[in-house]
Amino acid sequence: MTSPKPGTPGATRVCPHCKTTILESASVCPACRHHLRFDESAIAGAKPRISPLHVEGTISPPDNEAPWEYSMVVTIRNERGEEIARQVIGVGALFPEEERTFTLSVEMTQATGAKARRRH
Numbered sequence: 001m002t003s004p005k006p007g008t009p010g011a012t013r014v015c016p017h018c019k020t021t022i023l024e025s026a027s028v029c030p031a032c033r034h035h036l037r038f039d040e041s042a043i044a045g046a047k048p049r050i051s052p053l054h055v056e057g058t059i060s061p062p063d064n065e066a067p068w069e070y071s072m073v074v075t076i077r078n079e080r081g082e083e084i085a086r087q088v089i090g091v092g093a094l095f096p097e098e099e100r101t102f103t104l105s106v107e108m109t110q111a112t113g114a115k116a117r118r119r120h
Contacts, residue, residue, distance in 0.1 A: 009111035030107065053106040060099040067095045072102060 004010040011024040018032035027037040061068040070092055076085040094100065 025109070025111070049107055049109050051105055051107050053104070055105075056101065056103045058099055058101045059094070061094045061096060063096075065096060067093045069093050070100070074104070 004012075007024075012021050013024045014020070015022050015029040015032060015034070015036070017029060017034040020029065020031040022029055022031070028035055059070065072089040072091070074085075074087050074089055075083055078084050092100070
């Protein structure tokens with residue numbers, strides 16, 4: 001996978017607070033939620049955001065005395081079904097009568113700017 005050039009849709013940077021790779025256009029880090037831009041243009045240019053995918057589920061171990069381990073893995077595929085990203089988000093163990101709730105959501109904003117219509 002090639003990285004888009006700075007200023008193009010999909011270009012990334014590193015959040016100075018949590019060091020997560022985020023979109024260059026983000027004014028708030030989606031991981032740590034710190035504000036990254038406080039200038040007037042960032043405030044005035046607040047883009048509409050949609051959430052086309054939101055899934056929540058709860059897991060618990062089967063009824064027995066043994067603990068169970070889990071791994072949460074997120075995979076992103078392109079339109080041809082090719083894997084373009086795979087990441088382990090978290091791991092852990094569940095003991096009897098414990099449970100974990102997982103939420104996955106995808107947020108989208110329209111790419112804007114001079115290079116927004118270009119495609120690689």
